[in-house]
Amino acid sequence: xxxxxxxxxxxxxxxxxxxxxxxxxxxxxxxxxxxxxxxxxxxxxxxxxxxxxxxxxxxxxxxxxxxxxxxxxxxxxxxxxxxxxxxxxxxxxxxxxxxxxxxxxxxxxxxxxxxxxxxxxxxxxxxxxxxxxxxxxxxxxxxxxxxxxxxxxxxxxxxxxxxxxxxxxxxxxxxxxxxxxxxxxxxxxxxxxxxxxxxxxxxxxxxxxxxxxxxxxxxxxxxxxxxxxxxxxxxxxxxxxxxxxxxxxxxxxxxxxxxxxxxxxxxxxxxxxxxxxxxxxxxxxxxxxxxxxxxxxxxxxxxxxxxxxxxxxxxxxxxxxxxxxxxxxxxxxxxxxxxxxxxxxxxxxxxxxxxxxxxxxxxxxxxxxxxxxxxxxxxxxxxxxxxxxxxxxxxxxxxxxxxxxxxxxxxxxxxxxxxxxxxxxxxxxxxxxxxxxxxxxxxxxxxxxxxxx
Numbered sequence: 384x385x386x387x388x389x390x391x392x393x394x395x396x397x398x399x400x401x402x403x404x405x406x407x408x409x410x411x412x413x414x415x416x417x418x419x420x421x422x423x424x425x426x427x428x429x430x431x432x433x434x435x436x437x438x439x440x441x442x443x444x445x446x447x448x449x450x451x452x453x454x455x456x457x458x459x460x461x462x463x464x465x466x467x468x469x470x471x472x473x474x475x476x477x478x479x480x481x482x483x484x485x486x487x488x489x490x491x492x493x494x495x496x497x498x499x500x501x502x503x504x505x506x507x508x509x510x511x512x513x514x515x516x517x518x519x520x521x522x523x524x525x526x527x528x529x530x531x532x533x534x535x536x537x538x539x540x541x542x543x544x545x546x547x548x549x550x551x552x553x554x555x556x557x558x559x560x561x562x563x564x565x566x567x568x569x570x571x572x573x574x575x576x577x578x579x580x581x582x583x584x585x586x587x588x589x590x591x592x593x594x595x596x597x598x599x600x601x602x603x604x605x606x607x608x609x610x611x612x613x614x615x616x617x618x619x620x621x622x623x624x625x626x627x628x629x630x631x632x633x634x635x636x637x638x639x640x641x642x643x644x645x646x647x648x649x650x651x652x653x654x655x656x657x658x659x660x661x662x663x664x665x666x667x668x669x670x671x672x673x674x675x676x677x678x679x680x681x682x683x684x685x686x687x688x689x690x691x692x693x694x695x696x697x698x699x700x701x702x703x704x705x706x707x708x709x710x711x712x713x714x715x716x717x718x719x720x721x722x723x724x725x726x727x728x729x730x731x732x733x734x735x736x737x738x739x740x741x742x743x744x745x746x747x748x749x750x751x752x753x754x755x756x757x758x759x760x761x762x763x764x765x766x767x768x769x770x771x772x773x774x775x776x777x778x779x780x781x782x783x784x785x786x787x788x789x790x791x792x793x794x795x796x797x798x799x800x801x802x803x804x805x806x807x808x809x810x811x812x813x814x815x816x817x818x819x820x821x822x823x824x825x826x827x828x829x830x831x832x833x834x835x836x
Contacts, residue, residue: 428616431559435587438559439574440617442552448618449552450579452522455627458634461747462623465754465761470517472760472782473790475817478513482811497811500802504813507546509798515549516608516794524619525609527555527573528797530593532602542599544801550605553579557607557617558589565616573605598804608796610789626753633746636739654692657722661688757782783817791815 431438432446442448456463480501481494519526527550536542556578560569572589576582593604609619623630661684668675668683675683751761757778791814799812 428565428618434556434578435582437574437587437589440557440559440570442556442578442618446556446578448620449523452621452627453553455630455634456522459630459750460637461633461750462630462754465751465756466521468761469754469756470521472756472779473517473521473787473815475815477816478509478795478813479816480811481814481816492814494816495811497809500806500809500811503805504798508548512547512549512798513794515551516797517790519549519552520609520790520794522621523552524612524621525552525607525793527552527605527607528593529575529590529603529605530598530797530801532599536599537602543805544598547797547801550575553577555605555607567607567617570607570617573607575605595800598800606797608793610793622755623750623753626749629746629749629753633743633750636743636746639739640736654724755786787815787817 425444427441427443427446427448430441432441433439434446439446443451456466479494480497481492484491484493516526516528528547529550530547531545533540533543533545554575554577556574557567557570558572558574560566561571562569570592572591574587574589576587577585590603590605591601593606594600607618612619664687665680665684668680672679672683751758754761759775759778760782795813802809802811802813
């Protein structure tokens with residue numbers, strides 16, 4: 384018979400080929416480690432992990448959460464776009480300097496221009512820093528920063544933070560506290576290296592944790608900036624963490640339908656082969672090879688069956704075989720007619736596809752809800768309709784009022800700490816500037832955007 388084969392379709396789906404066709408698909412297979420990625424019972428921070436004689440705090444199941452999330456997002460058609468939209472909404476008109484004032488019992492941001500601070504920001508790639516910090520934060524709810532002190536401090540010149548850079552989470556891990564306190568505040572070092580590949584080629588480099596009270600203590604230091612996740616001692620987990628299973632399921636549906644179109648994922652034909660046909664083949668082989676052993680005969684019979692069923696499979700399987708047919712010859716064995724029969728099996732394709740589409744709709748709904756952005760702002764079609772302008776306007780106002788302040792504080796925390804250290808008397812911070820969005824009827828006609836030829 385034809386050798387059984389196993390073919391993976393998606394992250395959690397597979398098809399099994401056996402005999403003359405494809406007869407099954409499993410939606411429960413998974414790679415090692417993936418089955419626990421969104422399992423709240425898994426506490427990867429319970430014990431340190433040793434890598435190249437360093438005790439580190441594991442980052443997720445198998446110490447690989449950033450890579451797992453990256454791979455999940457790469458396969459999904461919806462989640463990355465929503466996160467990109469969130470990043471765009473958060474960015475607004477871009478970073479600006481401001482002071483906090485108090486007027487009439489109200490907290491007011493006064494956006495200002497300061498030549499000295501802007502010169503310092505432009506001396507290193509601060510826009511790249513902000514873009515990476517936003518992306519890392521939105522995907523992982525935290526990010527790692529490396530700071531560099533100016534070289535002049537070594538020869539007695541005024542010390543300052545010269546530049547900073549975001550290091551991808553795939554390349555960073557926290558050191559396990561020496562006192563086993565399981566507290567982020569007690570972490571003394573942050574390690575960098577190619578942790579995706581167990582640091583085989585890069586090795587591990589240790590950086591002391593940045594001391595905000597003594598910002599110039601180390602020539603190079605690192606820090607981890609995050610929003611606290613409930614009952615997590617060290618790393619944060621993204622708000623959509625519990626939605627990852629739905630995101631993976633959503634990613635599987637297109638692969639399943641594609642595979643169905645090209646090959647079918649269930650038994651399509653029932654082939655009846657007459658016993659007399661194979662008996663005659665066996666007799667012929669005995670005539671041709673009179674000295675053949677039973678084992679050799681069985682092997683040759685299997686080869687004949689493989690060749691025949693491979694031919695039938697090529698004819699019956701695949702979307703390119705339109706107008707397919709197969710020829711068989713009936714014969715008498717002296718008592719009864721020996722004939723081949725190929726009977727199509729009702730696969731209920733329509734029911735199957737409808738069921739998959741319903742699962743897809745549920746998965747998409749769970750994905751958008753888990754990512755926390757209103758469908759009006761996500762450009763998601765709800766019940767076959769796009770959101771109205773007023774829905775988008777109020778959703779945007781709600782987003783700016785409730786979902787901007789905390790991410791902004793975390794993302795700009797390292798920059799504002801450096802400004803505080805380098806320019807202690809200025810009392811200036813960096814933050815995102817957002818224009819006030821008004822209804823179209825409240826905008827003066829001369830201020831509206833008009834089409835020009």
